[in-house]
Amino acid sequence: MTCPISKLHLFSTVILTFLFTCCSGFVASSQKTPKIDDLDVLSYALILRTDIDNKSLVGTVDIDFLIDMDAKEVVFDCGNLKIAKITGENVVGFEQKNKEVFVALDKRHERENHIQIAYSGSPTNGILFVPENKEVYTVFSTSQWMVCNDSPNDRAKFKIDLFIPSTKQCIASGTLAHTSENGGSTRYSWVQDYESPSYTYGFAIGSFNKSQDTHGKIILNYYGSGYTPEKLEMIFQRTGEMVNFFEEKSGVPYVQDSYSQILIGNHYQEMSGFSVLKKSYGRLVMKDPTETNLISHELAHQWWGNMITCENWNHFWLNEGMATFMSAAFNEHIFGKEKYESDINSYRKVYESIKDGGKDKALVFSDWSNPTREDRNLVYFKGAYVLHLLRMELGEKDFWDGIKFYSQKYFGRSVNTLDFQKAMEESTGRNLHGFFTKWIYERGE
Known part of the structure; x- marks a missing residue:
């Protein structure tokens, strides 16, 4: 069943605004020359100070990495x-050019x-300074505020120490290890002891109001x-139900001990262990409690994407098409088939x-x-629609068994579309070459 025109328009406006604010950063980063395939960052340890009023920052990052012994340089995004x-x-020695730094290595x-x-720097994207509200938050991409390898297939552990005014609060990727006071400043130390891509x-x-809930062993924070x-x-309020749903469909438990959601600024972005959502989005959910697609979309990325x-x-459609589809599937689980069909x-x-x-x-x-804008729409919405078609092709049990098999097999790993196809084929015993060729490798009907 189709949804009323006004509701469809509202949904499309919200989701397309989400798409534009989330994905515009991918344009610049992906124009880089490919990194040396052998580069494997093991960990980043960052100390960062931000100046919200002057929209600037100063940082020091320690990077542990593996690279071929014969490589004469290593390249990072900056x-x-x-x-x-x-x-x-x-x-x-080192040389900076074209938003990269080339570090020369000895034998x-x-x-x-x-x-x-x-x-140091005064970034204009990747990190958003809001002096009038005394706020700062990050969105894609990380290399705008920390020297790193932007490649999504390079996963590393992450530690960040942030020095902020004691009157402020801080949420970051990982687990809050400790805080310490130094005059009017507080040092927040966050540690992520598992590997994930730098863009997460x-x-x-x-300065946020806060509500906290628990879901099993997971602490849920709302700011x-x-x-x-x-x-x-x-x-x-439905965050715990979303966690249950995604854990059941993936067959993989949520990986951290907490998950935070922050209503701030004008952006939507998933990160390891937390998400930022446009500040005004909360009012939309309060007006219509069924309009939770973006909450569930960002949470779904804790499995599919991060x-x-x-x-x-x-x-990219493996990240965004899957998260968009999963938000509709959650709606079906909670609100019924009609809501799913509307999405x-x-x-x-x-x-x-x-x-x-x-x-x-x-x-x-x-x-x-x-x-282009159309390209971004395709990976989100065509991607989600094609997953729906695959569900119709396979039937309920085979489809969801396949999603679980794929998710368990590749959790904590980087994948391409052929990996997804082979996982679905192995799980279902079906030859999906024709479907994937028509709808994914080619344009479809």
Whole structure:
């Protein structure tokens, strides 16, 4: 059943705004030259100070990494940050160009290396300073505020120490290990002891009201200025049910001991262990409690995206199409079949409008270096719609058994579309070459 026009328009407006604010950062980052395939970052340890009023930052990052012993340099992404100094036993110099830093390495006898990079900057994207509200928060991409490897298939552990005014609160990726006071400043130390891609790292700083709940062993935190704790609890009341649903469908428990959601600014972005959602979005949910697609979408990324990650952006639909589909599937679970069909119909209409305009493409992109608005719509909405079609093709049991098999097999790993296809085929015993060729590798009908 289709949804009323006004509701469809409202949904499309919200989700398309979400799409624009989340994905615009991918344009710049993906224009980079490919990194050395042998580079494997093991961990980042960051010390960061932000100046909200002056929209600037100063940081020092320690990077442990593996690289071939014969490699004469290692390349990291650095946006428009200004590198002041790079030190390390094997470092002989560095050069910054085209939003990358090329670190020259001396001869060595092992693959493991350690370097420390000191830098500063006044980024205009990737991190959003809101001086009027005394807030700052991160969105894609991490290299705008920390020197790192942006490649989504390079997973590493992460530690961040943030120095902020004692009157503010801080939420970041990982687990809060400890805090310490120093005059009017507080040092927050967050540690993520499992590996994930650098684009999943982030933080938010501000003065927030807070509501807290527990779901089994998971602490659920809800933050936002302009909302009372009672309203925050109302907005995010279904979070525990979402965790249950995604754990059941994936066959994998939520990986951290807490999950935080923050209503802040004008963006939507998933990060390890927390998400930021547009501040005004909370009012939409309060007006219509069934409009939780973006809450469930961001939470779904804690499985599909953050932990099961496309190996490069050409397979981006595996992140976003899956999360968009899962938000509709959750709606079906809670609100019934009609709500699911309403969501799928919305996705189909977006896809068909692109196709009617002659801008349809295969879901596996040959190049993601300069995606259009239509390209971004395709990975989200065509991706979700095609997963719905796959569900119809396989039937309930085979489809969901396949999703669980795929999720368990590749949790904590990077994947491409062929990995997904083979997992679904192995689980179901079906040859899906024709379906994937038609709908994913080619343009579909």
